[in-house]
């Protein structure tokens with residue numbers, strides 16, 4: 001096996017060896033350090049090519065931003081055109097482009113009356129939490145066990161925490177802050193209260209003990225696959241936010257635009273106070289947005305300096321990602337939702353094909369899916385929270401399948417439970433080929 005990997009990925013390994021001399025670990029985001037170590041050199045539509053010339057049908061989509069597919073021509077044209085017009089980063093005053101993008105987002109997302117732009121999802125969730133603290137004058141926040149909201153101190157915790165570390169499921173209750181990074185001050189950790197997803201009793205519990213500024217959650221937990229909210233859960237969060245006076249922040253960095261132009265909040269019929277957007281908004285270009293009620297967003301320009309929330313950034317609304325975001329949204333709006341109809345039909349094809357194969361091979365598994373995003377859990381039901389998932393999913397089998405698929409030219413990110421993303425560029429034939437290879441991979445493993 002070792003010999004095969006060396007032969008198939010020889011050039012990838014040589015590039016990585018070179019980069020390791022200068023970049024710690026050889027990668028610039030720790031989440032990219034996975035086995036097999038592959039260096040990609042080209043992405044077009046639904047496909048990736050690696051340094052050794054191997055081609056893959058891609059379902060990783062770079063952790064999900066490529067909703068239209070890699071290098072979508074409409075978005076690429078917009079980017080080339082903005083550069084040809086000599087648009088630059090001026091760093092003074094406003095620009096027409098950022099105004100256009102802001103208007104589009106405010107028109108399309110009911111929860112967004114006003115919006116600001118940043119470069120990454122982490123910057124935007126950090127600003128959302130700071131804004132919530134400023135507005136409420138409170139310091140504590142709630143986060144979800146099994147949720148991911150970025151890399152800063154407030155939220156670098158309790159993602160895929162082993163159950164022997166976080167402890168058994170508690171409800172109502174809270175979990176200890178389990179950092180996923182060194183260097184987070186202990187005093188800061190005391191301000192953050194991880195609770196179960198789909199558990200309103202724990203929200204009440206934390207609010208009765210602490211003075212809570214905000215609850216931040218992905219409306220679907222998409223960093224541990226697809227863990228959906230139970231009926232009434234998101235509406236319940238809205239009710240409890242109103243009752244306890246905390247700011248409800250929906251982190252739609254993964255769900256926004258991918259599941260519908262108005263975000264998952266619109267699908268659920270819930271209006272959060274603040275919404276964070278990123279990833280699919282610009283089909284792979286680095287931009288994020290923080291939007292919400294004007295009365296909150298206006299604290300960024302509060303007339304009283306002691307109340308003003310600092311929002312600054314050299315690269316905020318850089319013309320390249322801003323043009324990419326405008327073009328992406330235009331593309332999503334074209335032909336009365338053509339993009340969403342296409343990915344939904346491919347998603348259905350994938351789900352039905354997977355379910356048939358899993359049934360035929362008598363494998364205990366379920367397919368969780370929202371539109372273009374799906375995940376296979378090797379357990380007998382769709383999980384309702386991290387503890388449910390961690391207790392029942394077969395992580396080792398999941399990773400075996402993913403690695404075998406990569407050998408067969410299908411790129412599922414090789415880490416158990418990671419979301420798979422279909423793009424507008426995928427075709428029914430791509431899905432059919434993928435399903436064939438999945439059958440093949442499962443048979444090889446079961447043999």
Ligand SMILES: Cc1ncc(COP(=O)(O)O)c(C=O)c1O
Nearest residue numbers: 120121122148149150218253254
């Ligand atoms: C739901 C969610 N929020 C926030 C982030 C952080 O975004 P970024 O990596 O752009 O900082 C991510 C990244 O994966 C995410 O999935």
